[in-house]
Structure formats: C-alpha cells, structure tokens
Amino acid sequence: MHELAVTQSILDISLRHAKEASAKRVTDINLVIGQFSSIVDDSVQFYWDIIANGTIAQGALLHFNRIPGEMICGNCGHTFHPTDKAFECPSCASGFVRISKGDEFRVESLDVE
Numbered sequence: 001m002h003e004l005a006v007t008q009s010i011l012d013i014s015l016r017h018a019k020e021a022s023a024k025r026v027t028d029i030n031l032v033i034g035q036f037s038s039i040v041d042d043s044v045q046f047y048w049d050i051i052a053n054g055t056i057a058q059g060a061l062l063h064f065n066r067i068p069g070e071m072i073c074g075n076c077g078h079t080f081h082p083t084d085k086a087f088e089c090p091s092c093a094s095g096f097v098r099i100s101k102g103d104e105f106r107v108e109s110l111d112v113e
Contacts, residue, residue, distance in 0.1 A: 014060070018057070024056065025112060025113040031062060065108065069099065
C-alpha cells in the first residue's frame with residue numbers, strides 16, 4: 001500500500017516542476033528505481049492512473065528504469081552484485097556488507113508540453 005504515497009509524491013514533484021516550467025501538460029515521467037527498493041511498478045502505474053486523473057499529468061507515461069543492486073564488503077572491500085539467494089561477499093564469505101547501489105528511487109526527468 002505504500003505505493004500510493006510514493007505515487008502521490010511522484011505526482012506532486014511532477015506538477016511542481018511542470019508549473020515552474022509553465023507547462024500545459026506532462027507527457028512522460030522517467031523514474032529510477034533500484035533493485036533493493038520495495039517499489040512495485042505495476043502498483044505505481046495502477047495508482048498513477050487514478051490520482052493523476054484531472055491534472056495536467058493525466059495520461060502521462062511512466063518509464064521505469066531499474067538499477068541493479070551492488071554491495072561492498074566491509075571486511076575485504078570487494079564490490080559485487082548479490083544474488084537473490086545470498087547477500088554475502090563472494091570473495092571472503094563475510095556477511096558484513098552494505099548496499100552501494102540499488103536502493104535509489106527518484107524522478108529522473110519529465111517531458112512536458
């Protein structure tokens with residue numbers, strides 16, 4: 001259900017920037033979403049179609065750019081892309097790792113008329 005709040009934020013950001021640009025219509029919204037983000041594309045799209053209704057962003061296309069996850073080992077410094085099965089360093093088998101990429105979520109750009 002958190003996708004509703006996320007989608008509302010996307011709409012608010014889009015409308016604010018469209019207003020600053022004196023746009024008459026928002027046509028496309030480009031989103032960057034990391035692999036480790038819990039955002040579900042289909043849910044965002046579902047809510048978008050409802051909450052954008054009646055705004056200058058109604059009918060705007062959402063483009064989802066998924067960023068793969070990347071982690072860094074806190075013990076040996078090895079950078080790696082984790083699998084769904086293991087979040088441990090493949091170099092030293094340590095579980096002392098941190099996310100370095102893949103937790104992003106942002107509106108990257110808008111196309112307006």
